[in-house]
Amino acid sequence: MKQSSSNSLREPPLRLFFSVGDVSADLHAANLIREIKRVRPDAIIEGMGGSRMRQAGCDIHYPLTTMNVMGFRNVAGHLHNVWKTQRAALKHFEKHRPDVVVVVDFPGYNLALARWLRPRRIPVICYISPQIWAWFPGRIRKIRKRITKVLCIFPFEEKIYRDAGVPVEYVGHPVFDHLDSLRLDEGFCRRLRQEAGDTLIGLLPGSRTQEVKHLLPVMAKSARIIAQKLPKVLFALPYTGESHHKIIRKVLGKYDIPVRVFRNHTFEVMKEADLCMVTSGTATLELTHFNTPMVVMYRIDWPSYVVTRPFMHTKFIAMVNILRGREVVPDRLLWRDDAGRIARDVLEIIQNPDRRREITDALRELRAELDHPGASRQAAEAILETAAELRGEVPDGGSQWPTA
Numbered sequence: 040m041k042q043s044s045s046n047s048l049r050e051p052p053l054r055l056f057f058s059v060g061d062v063s064a065d066l067h068a069a070n071l072i073r074e075i076k077r078v079r080p081d082a083i084i085e086g087m088g089g090s091r092m093r094q095a096g097c098d099i100h101y102p103l104t105t106m107n108v109m110g111f112r113n114v115a116g117h118l119h120n121v122w123k124t125q126r127a128a129l130k131h132f133e134k135h136r137p138d139v140v141v142v143v144d145f146p147g148y149n150l151a152l153a154r155w156l157r158p159r160r161i162p163v164i165c166y167i168s169p170q171i172w173a174w175f176p177g178r179i180r181k182i183r184k185r186i187t188k189v190l191c192i193f194p195f196e197e198k199i200y201r202d203a204g205v206p207v208e209y210v211g212h213p214v215f216d217h218l219d220s221l222r223l224d225e226g227f228c229r230r231l232r233q234e235a236g237d238t239l240i241g242l243l244p245g246s247r248t249q250e251v252k253h254l255l256p257v258m259a260k261s262a263r264i265i266a267q268k269l270p271k272v273l274f275a276l277p278y279t280g281e282s283h284h285k286i287i288r289k290v291l292g293k294y295d296i297p298v299r300v301f302r303n304h305t306f307e308v309m310k311e312a313d314l315c316m317v318t319s320g321t322a323t324l325e326l327t328h329f330n331t332p333m334v335v336m337y338r339i340d341w342p343s344y345v346v347t348r349p350f351m352h353t354k355f356i357a358m359v360n361i362l363r364g365r366e367v368v369p370d371r372l373l374w375r376d377d378a379g380r381i382a383r384d385v386l387e388i389i390q391n392p393d394r395r396r397e398i399t400d401a402l403r404e405l406r407a408e409l410d411h412p413g414a415s416r417q418a419a420e421a422i423l424e425t426a427a428e429l430r431g432e433v434p435d436g437g438s439q440w441p442t443a
Contacts, residue, residue: 072084242274253338
């Protein structure tokens with residue numbers, strides 16, 4: 040039964056806690072927080088995350104965006120920090136119990152946190168859920184036990200979770216909300232295109248420091264091979280953090296390639312490039328938005344490759360290929376330096392108009408299926424409605440979202 044309005048007025052403010060572990064998730068969580076604040080400006084929102092979440096109105100207690108790592112050996116080196124941060128969060132919950140904890144991506148950490156929250160009867164909503172259809176499908180059992188509700192971002196995920204008995208709602212991918220609101224620097228785009236001449240190739244080694252360290256050397260070696268075949272090529276390398284710039288200068292100092300390095304302007308490079316070499320992840324969907332061909336790669340050390348390969352549930356690492364069930368664009372999981380192979384992949388697309396047209400047609404179809412703004416708002420609505428039901432504020436299936 041719905042509580043009376045007088046009782047509702049005496050309810051304490053809604054308290055949400057967000058757990059986020061990388062730069063990309065920090066952006067998506069920030070957009071989600073803004074949508075929540077628009078409807079519930081009195082909500083108390085705290086969490087683990089980064090600067091974008093803080094700007095959106097989240098009180099950041101633990102800056103986890105520097106802790107995301109790749110490879111089991113690297114994770115082992117951070118276990119003490121993981122344990123320490125989780126214990127601090129649980130101690131915080133004893134004094135300031137949240138109505139709901141929202142975990143965004145970062146599955147290794149967040150599923151462990153959810154395990155500790157379950158006996159404390161603190162609900163957990165998972166936004167941008169683990170890619171169980173690609174890696175470690177056995178995690179579905181942990182999700183069923185520990186997660187109150189999953190908000191999935193790809194249409195096919197909804198059936199997977201529902202068939203496994205997990206409460207789920209498809210909300211759409213938040214990256215397209217951000218892309219549709221972009222205002223590109225058109226002057227920069229024109230200057231870059233004019234300078235590039237015949238061929239412009241983007242180098243996008245990732246947003247994490249470790250990705251840049253591992254992938255940029257392979258990209259630079261590949262670029263040197265490509266430049267020998269395409270004398271009028273120009274490479275463009277955007278970066279965001281100063282720490283990345285230091286790595287970039289060190290790596291590029293070893294290779295004589297025609298490259299321009301830019302602070303920011305990532306999306307302008309994506310739009311203008313004839314092709315991008317890119318690390319597997321959200322950037323592949325961003326390139327899909329711009330209909331830009333790509334060669335996708337991910338670098339993993341040999342021990343991690345040996346351990347994780349048996350648990351891979353798909354032969355692809357590029358989201359474009361996973362969604363299509365075939366190799367639309369080349370994707371390479373690298374456990375050794377294989378610059379020659381990457382260079383051949385790039386040249387095949389650049390020099391073969393039919394192959395390029397095949398890729399751009401497939402990307403255009405995929406964008407039409409996925410590129411629908413409103414994911415952040417729909418996810419915020421789902422979180423608020425779930426929290427309200429748990430607090431007894433609205434009957435099951437009710438909505439507090441404004442129509443205007």
